Structures are given as structure tokens and as C-alpha cells.
Amino acid sequence: MSKGRKYTIVSALSVIIAVGMLMFAFIAPARYIGKMKETMGFSIQQAKDAVMGEDMYTAENSIEEIYLEFQRKQHKLKLMCHHDNIDDMEKSINCCRDLIKLEQSDNLICELNQLQQILEHMESVENADIYEVF
């Protein structure tokens, strides 16, 4: 096989590999974050409802669920999200855990809202949105 032909084959293979990697990069992170937002979003909403109903025990359980979910996923998240967002998320979750222990319902609602916003921002970065593009 001539060198030129080998080069063409290598070039074509590299294009196929690059397309494959890009397809993976477009699909996998968006699905991963989407799923995480779904489960965490549910727990956040549950915690908010429990705080409103002054059921601090359920709220604490929900926040612990959020914390454990984050602990499980934070390493993978670092591969696909800006680390500043993950740090913000960690801070917010820890803050929620402290506030529930101090039983500061008003501040806890604000912090849970912030956590929800961080999650929404992380998801929007992975989705093709005209506002995110520009």
C-alpha cells in the first residue's frame, strides 16, 4: 500500500473517530445532566414543599438525598461541566444541610431555589439554545 493511500485511510478514519467523539459529546453529557436535574429537581421540590409544610424531618431526608446524589455524580460532572458550577452546587448543597440543622426555613427556601437555578443553568449549557449560543 502506498504512503499516500495510507494517509488517506488514516485521514478518513480520523474523521470517523472525530464524528463519533462529537456525537458522544453532544448526546451523553446532555442526557446525564438531564437525568440528574430530574432526580435532584424532584428532591429539591420535595424539600421545598416539606419546609413550607414545616415538616423538617422530610425536608432533611430530601436534602440528604440531594447530597448523596451529588456525591455519586460529582466526579463524572467534572468531565463535562465547568468546575465553577460544580463548586457552586456543592456550596449550595452544604449550605442547605447547615440551614436545615439550624431550622432556618426562609433562608433554606432561598438556597434551594438557588440550587435549582444552578441545575437549570448546567442543563441549558448542554442544550442547543439560541441565547446560549450567542
Place this chain on the structure above:
Amino acid sequence: MLILFIRSIFLYVLVFLVIRLTGKRQLSDLQPFDLITTLLIADLASVPASDTGMPLAYGIVPILTLFLVQQGVAFLSMKWEGFRYVMCGRPLLMIAKGEVQEKSLRDARYTLNDLMEQLRANGTFQVADVEYAILETNGDLSVLLKGPEQQVTYGALSLEAPKAAPPFMVVQDGKVHKNALRQAGYDEKWLLSKLPAAGVKNTEQLLFAFVSGKTLHMQAKERWGGKAVFVDTGAEK
């Protein structure tokens, strides 16, 4: 710090592979779309290399995207002439039959000074000597001199031209290049038989050896006398 080190090496390998796969062209020969890709890739790689808060994927995805776009543009340029003209432009006739083409100068945003500079770089100091000058798509100026100013060739004088053959570097810093030696039509045994002329006993004592046509040009290393000799190889291979 170790993370920065590893990330930089990873991105270097990636950028190297991408640049290598986009083609072996000199920076000065790059077409506009090649230049854009090369500059952007270099810039894109530098950000995630230094910012550890940014996932490497933020560098890899745009680099791979540019690589694919570049390959796509190169492919379409090969297949469709119209697309090639849009992407690379057309060569412009700057001087035709000895006359400077003002329209082409305007089209290329060239001043007379630019044209003269390019002509001088080509070894021509007078516009009057030029029959045709073409501004190529990569920015080079190709010059065809008027008949009387052109170099005389063997063909024009009806003389027998020597056989054109590139010089083969058969020894470099004491190491024999076996492929080059074979391409020149000789073997190591032949090379060893010619070494005494340079005052050396083995090829390791040579700084270099070239075979060019009928001549073997050798130079011994300084510590072995540094003698340079030209040996007639006898028959031209």
C-alpha cells in the same frame, strides 16, 4: 501543577495530530481556511491547558469541530471548482504582456509598492522585464520574465543536459543511511571501498557523505582530520 503538565501534554498531542492530519503545508503556503483553522486550534488549546477549572472536553470539542470543518472544506474544494474559488479565491493576473493590471491591483488591495516588493523578492527589479506576473491564491507572486530576460537552458542551446538527480545524503554524522545509499544505486561495500580517500577507516569517522551524479562528496569528522574530498564514482547511476 501536575494536572497542568498532563493537560498540556494531552492537548499538545491532540493539536499535533489534528494539524498533522489536516495536511503537511508550510504556514506561508496555507490557504485562508487552513490559516483560520490553524490559528483557532492553537488558541482553543491554550485556554483549557491553563485553566484547570475547565473540563478538557471544552477544548477537545471545538478542536474536533474545526478539524471536521477543515476536512469538509478541503474535500468540497477538491470536488467542486466553484467552491474552491469561493474558499481560496482565484489567481489574479497582476502584469499581463508587460502591463500592470490596475483592476487586479484594486481587486487584490495591492499597492504598486507591494507589487514591486514581491517582484524584488522574486529577483526582478524592473517591471519592464516582466511578461506575466500572477498573484497566487496563497499570496505568492509567480513571475514569467520576458524572453530576453529568461535564463538560458540546455534545451535552448541544444546542448546535452547532465542527468538530473538529487544529491543523496548517504552518511550523516557517522551513520549510514541505507535507504539513500540504495536509492543512489550503491551498497555499503562500495561505500567502504571509497573511505580511504577521506583518510578514514569506517563510516563512523565521517561527518557526512553525499552521492550527487558521478561524484561522492565526503568529509571526515574534525577529530579524524576533517578532510573533505570529491571522489569520482565512475559511472553515473
